[in-house]
Amino acid sequence: MASFFKNILKNKVMLLMVLPGAIWFFFFSYLPLVGTIVAFKQYRFNREGFWASIVKSEWVGWQNFKFLFSGTDAWVITRNTLLYNIAFIFIGLVLSVAMAILLSQLVGKTMAKIYQTGMFLPYFLSWVIVGYFAFSFLSMDRGMLNQILGWFGMEKVQWYSDPKYWPYILIFVSLWKSIGYNSVVYLASILGIDKSLYEAAMIDGASKWQQIRSITIPMLSPIIIIMTLLAVGRIFYADFGLFYQVPRDSGTLYSVTNVIDTYVYRGLKTTGEIGMSTAAGLYQSVVGFVLVIVSNYIVRRLDKESALF
């Protein structure tokens, strides 16, 4: 016990720094875990307040989970969610690492800052605004793309009712928005790599490409693995704004734009069954949790140092 307090005393500065985050996690991530039982209840209001409502609502077992797996859409939404996220993770990884390396090679620091800020900016835009950006390109009668097609004498495309273009559009828009942020994370750790390694490589006559392959990428791999593991944990969560706002909720595109989150929203927005939406969230977290454990296990087997835990 004494050593425990001693330990706290010794690390008090560090612990103080962690405190705000820990409090935040306690209130917004751990405390709400109790509410998970709503997933197994038919939630009904009780005049005594929230806790009484939870306790007095009727148990319904797995009933609330059924809607996710019944009907013909279950396969479509699972496939869309998984495939899009896999595409985002891998294409995003390659592009943001490439971008980070390019930025780190820029000599002019002002230009590097300008590019960096420019790429970072879309990250701060709301999906509603991004949705309107996309609309200004893709609108049927006033969109820029259709104007350009018109100059070349090609026929106008009904972008918002033809599903075949949308996997590309969605991946493009998502990457445009997220790459800047991710590349900054990678850039930060590239800048932290010991300069003497590069100097030694240069003395040995290594080309830029060889330096990148043999120094930058291996030194980056721990953070690449961590970022990827974190992304894998959220593979069953789709970015609602991307899949709802950008295609303007167009029904004819659902075969390629409907994902778990939009399905849950559309299915429950009128009935407002809290139990069913909690069930969907629990299902997503459990699958995400399992995936993180499994992929971390695989990483551990390959390289013990790089694993998260």
Place this chain on the structure above:
Amino acid sequence: MRKSKKRLSVALAMLTALTFVLSACGGSNANSNSAAGSSNGSSDKPVNLIWYTIGTPQKDVDKVMAEVSKYTQEKIGVTVTMKMIDWGDYTQKMQVNVASGEPMDIMFTSAGGFDYVTNARKGAFLQLDDLLNQYGQDLKNAIDPAFLEGSKVDGHNYGIPANKELPQQEVWRFNKNLVDKYNLDTTNVRSLESIEPLLKTIKENEPNVTPFAMDKNYVPYVPYDYIIQNLPMAVKLDTTDYKIVDILETPEMQAALTTMHKYYQAGYVAPEAATTGSTSDLMTSGNWFMDRAQTQPLADNLWSASYGYPVVSTPASDAIITNTSVQGSIMAISANSEHPEKAMQFLNLLNTDPVLRNMVDSGIEGTHYKKIDDTHIENLAESKNYDMPSYSLGNNMLLYLNPNDPDDKWDQFKKFNAEGKDSPILSFNFDSTKVATEMAAVQNVKEQFWASLMTGTVDPEEYLPKAIQKFKEAGLDKIIAEAQTQLDAWRASNSK
């Protein structure tokens, strides 16, 4: 490796810190708790009622409520605190407020915002049958009995509907400038087919005008009443056997969708109608020729005044009293109210006392409005700080008239209400609890097909069979069967 891990943790810490900052910006909590009244119904001390209502929050709400409180304290011993929640946020914020047990006494609910029937069944509202008999006798005499009858859920009243227009009637609205320019006759149109020659004239002569304005919520009118708004289950208005049918399989809807597709292909409908959220920019610019809307007495004047150019309308359907029209604006007493009797007394007074009702609606005389004569008022400059939606605040027929209103405005409303025909399923409210799983799937199919079929964007020859098939796969038949069972039971107990 050790070194890089350390740097990594620094980078991660920064990342996390940034995430905090960003997520902190997102959440804000506008609800402050106010004291829920200290006394428990004793007549000496006034009881404070907390009243949640819909609409853009107004600057002078507290000022006006202070005046209102003075008046109500004298009459029934209550003071009032009003909390307004903006249009778009109302449903969501109220769900949170009710679920978390936020203290409140009176709240606005309707078929459109914070759904009345669903929340009554979930236990959000107090059942009012006894309170209504005890404290609401005046109110019962003041408002059209059809409102109280039509807003019963499973045989009980859970709210006080606002006395206003009772039936809903669809009309074709026309931009009168264009009607006059081409000398068109709008008096003989009624069916969807009958508007074609007009649309054709406009399309040929006015390339910049959208002939038939609509947004993604447009649904062609067919003489059916829906069990749930915009889900394809409906009962024919002149039914005798009360059979619920899939609206997409009815000959009326199939004909209407074919016509809509013809109009879409002819360019009468905007190419992106199926994803358009609102036509308000067309209304502002005046670049539209016609659309369909729901009417009320003197609506043409209202529209013309708000758009700044003349609008005329002509009926597209009969005036029908439906659940949706009856449940358009209701005030309910919260299930967790500490003073249900006082709340009922207040609602009774609000719906019968012109002084109180007009104060809540228009504010303080001399500050927000001035009287022109006994019945007419004029807004003063300050009224911009207290601009309230009249429909959501109780009995409309007690309100003062605007300068341009005819003296018999409310008589016209009463006449309109008296002429409305009851829908066969008026006051039947489907309980979808047993088929919640199927409802979620069916909602998704509806979202997928509805707007593009209804606006004519896709060819019904190809897409209608697809939609019908997908609805069946999602379990529509099971929902219809459940609804039919409930409807038959309701019919038996109401001897229809």
